[in-house]
Amino acid sequence: MTVFFTSDTHFGDPRILRIDRRPFPDLPTHDAALVAAWNAVVGPDDTVWHLGDFALGPPPERITALLAALHGRKHLIIGNNDGPATLSAPGWTSVAHYAETEVEGRRLVLCHYAFRTWNGLGRGAINLHGHSHGRLKPIPRQYDAGVDAQGLHPVTLDQILVSRRGHGGQGLGRDGAVERQGLSTGRSIKSEPSEGSAKKRRRSDRRLSEPSA
Structure with missing residues (x-):
């Protein structure tokens, strides 16, 4: 059994294509690609800690179907966009706002x-989180497990620890451009960072931090 971590899938949330510029033409393609990417790495007997914002917008039956389609034993750490339909959906092994666990001899604090x-920071405990969509400035022993920071699929703790993107940002190409792999097309998506785009991203952060009305 392997333990995986992920966050901020935002299944069914139309804002995610616009705000995070995920490389998909529409929401159904986005959702199908994330399910396929999840199942390509997670087996039926594996464990997945989802650190919040699983879905926003789909009806309860759609959320239930999504959970049934995703491999593994799934634990939910509640995010600000996880509504009653997500929290009450069958398919979660546990649902909580916070958890502490140990993986491969490392103590983890999950939120x-x-x-x-x-808790345990001074003794080497690691904080795994979501919410910031790969845009938070890193600090030691803290890692963003969200799909925008981790290649759009669940990852193991070892993958998080060795990944540059696990330290809170997108991967950088040789020329310093932000680079992501478009799962639906297999092509590389690049965008040059700029002061104007940084301001837009900060405004987008504020919009994503609150649930839709």
Whole structure:
């Protein structure tokens, strides 16, 4: 059994294509690609900790179907966009706002939100979080497990620890451009960072931090 971590899938949330510029032409393609990417790495007997914002918008039966389609024993750490339909859906092994666990001899503190400090920090505990969509400035022993920071699929702890993107940002190409792999097309998506785009991203962060009306 392997333990995986992920966050911020935002299944069924139309904002995600616009705000995070995920490389998909429409929401059904986005959702199908994330399910396929999940099942390509997670087996039926594996464990997945989802650190919040699983879905926003789909009816309860759609959320139930999504959970049934995804491999593994799934634990939910509640995010700000997880509504009653997500929290009550069958298919979760556990649902909580916060958890502490140990994986491969490492103590982990799990929450949707990144902490300034956390239990066991001085003894080497690691904080895994979501919410920031790969845009939070990193601090030691803290990692963004969200799909935007981790290649759009669940990852193991070892993958998080060795991944540059696990330290809170997108992977950088040789020329410094932000680079992501378009799962639906197999092509590389690049965008040059700029002051104007950074301001837009900060405004987008504020919109994603609140649930839709």
